[in-house]
Amino acid sequence: MRRVAIEALLRIERDDAYANLALDAHLSRSGLDRRDRALVTELVYGTIRRRRSCDFLVDRFLRTSPPAEARAALRLGAYQLAFTDVPPHAAVSATVEAVAARYRGLLNAVLRKVAASDVEWPDDATRLSYPEWLVDLLRRDLGADAHDALEAMNHAPEPRRRDDGYVQDLGSQEVAAAVPIRSGDLLWDACAAPGGKATALAARGARVVAGDRRAARVGLMVSNVSRLGLDGQVTAVVADGAAPPLRPGRFDVVLVDAPCSGLGVLHRRADARWRVLPDDIDRLAALQRDVLRASIPLVRPGGLLVYSVCTMTRAETTDHDEWLAAFRPDLEPLEGPGGGWRPWGRGSLLLPQTLPSDGMALFRWRIPSAA
Numbered sequence: 539m540r541r542v543a544i545e546a547l548l549r550i551e552r553d554d555a556y557a558n559l560a561l562d563a564h565l566s567r568s569g570l571d572r573r574d575r576a577l578v579t580e581l582v583y584g585t586i587r588r589r590r591s592c593d594f595l596v597d598r599f600l601r602t603s604p605p606a607e608a609r610a611a612l613r614l615g616a617y618q619l620a621f622t623d624v625p626p627h628a629a630v631s632a633t634v635e636a637v638a639a640r641y642r643g644l645l646n647a648v649l650r651k652v653a654a655s656d657v658e659w660p661d662d663a664t665r666l667s668y669p670e671w672l673v674d675l676l677r678r679d680l681g682a683d684a685h686d687a688l689e690a691m692n693h694a695p696e697p698r699r700r701d702d703g704y705v706q707d708l709g710s711q712e713v714a715a716a717v718p719i720r721s722g723d724l725l726w727d728a729c730a731a732p733g734g735k736a737t738a739l740a741a742r743g744a745r746v747v748a749g750d751r752r753a754a755r756v757g758l759m760v761s762n763v764s765r766l767g768l769d770g771q772v773t774a775v776v777a778d779g780a781a782p783p784l785r786p787g788r789f790d791v792v793l794v795d796a797p798c799s800g801l802g803v804l805h806r807r808a809d810a811r812w813r814v815l816p817d818d819i820d821r822l823a824a825l826q827r828d829v830l831r832a833s834i835p836l837v838r839p840g841g842l843l844v845y846s847v848c849t850m851t852r853a854e855t856t857d858h859d860e861w862l863a864a865f866r867p868d869l870e871p872l873e874g875p876g877g878g879w880r881p882w883g884r885g886s887l888l889l890p891q892t893l894p895s896d897g898m899a900l901f902r903w904r905i906p907s908a909a
């Protein structure tokens with residue numbers, strides 16, 4: 539079982555493979571039963587999240603950097619020792635047995651030392667296992683809440699199902715619930731795939747036109763819509779939200795659930811913290827602004843514009859609202875929905891540690907009625 543975990547870790551690290559895809563491929567070839575698959579999944583995702591912490595734990599006892607297989611196994615061993623309930627002797631022996639014979643001496647010696655030693659972490663980024671820049675950014679943008687947010691995103695989220703069976707995190711459910719619609723309202727969902735929020739809103743009686751730029755994801759959305767029996771309520775289209783092929787002024791509500799840096803879902807995407815780069819935030823913020831700018835004219839007078847993202851950076855949230863306040867001072871922000879949401883500029887923030895859930899930001903503005 540640990541052999542499968544080591545091979546998956548090696549593939550993710552060496553070939554820069556996406557964690558979920560690489561792990562699925564290894565699990566389906568493994569012949570392991572359900573329980574063991576769940577354990578391998580926990581070990582692989584946990585080791586990836588805690589990579590920086592694990593490297594610190596083992597590097598104290600290494601003189602040179604070990605070959606990739608030994609490095610992967612050392613991380614896996616250190617993860618079990620420091621962050622799971624696996625008894626130390628079992629963690630060491632099972633991990634040692636899972637590597638090639640030539641690495642067993644090294645693994646055994648280093649992991650025993652890790653098991654026997656106390657830890658003094660050099661800094662929070664190493665202890666919490668995030669890149670330095672990300673810790674600095676969230677500290678700057680979230681202040682005192684950053685620490686608990688980072689801590690919360692080191693733990694695997696509970697899978698959540700809606701009453702209709704659709705798997706959707708509580709944070710996204712909260713966003714959908716905060717979209718004010720009445721039965722029969724016409725809604726444009728500008729970044730809709732795979733259809734989580736579109737189907738939740740259709741189930742509440744909205745007539746949804748659901749667009750996404752990626753055709754393959756629109757295909758996935760169409761099958762989700764059909765499976766939930768909502769074909770009559772949702773029309774799916776491949777469209778660029780920054781240049782929507784729609785007549786202006788027709789929609790009661792426009793939802794922009796924009797592509798974002800995903801810093802609120804780092805627990806869900808185990809390798810994302812090592813992939814996302816500061817430049818991505820600027821690029822995505824520009825795209826978000828383009829989609830927002832193109833969305834405003836689609837709303838009918840008196841209708842609503844709703845913006846949400848699964849991230850917590852100011853560049854992707856309050857900065858847009860400040861830009862809108864200057865560019866369209868006639869848009870009137872709605873009060874926050876309350877509950878777990880805390881005020882965030884003129885919008886609201888759901889921190890990942892609150893429910894707990896994905897971290898989400900939400901802004902809702904009313905377009906003025908025609909004079």
Ligand SMILES: C[S@@+](CC[C@H](N)C(=O)[O-])C[C@H]1O[C@@H](n2cnc3c(N)ncnc32)[C@H](O)[C@@H]1O
Nearest residue numbers: 729730731732733734735750751778779795797
């Ligand atoms: C956060 S996801 C949307 C999740 C979806 N609303 C839900 O609840 O299931 C963002 C989506 O934006 C899409 N996207 C990226 N760029 C876009 C663009 N220029 N126009 C429209 N959609 C875009 C991505 O393909 C992705 O599916």
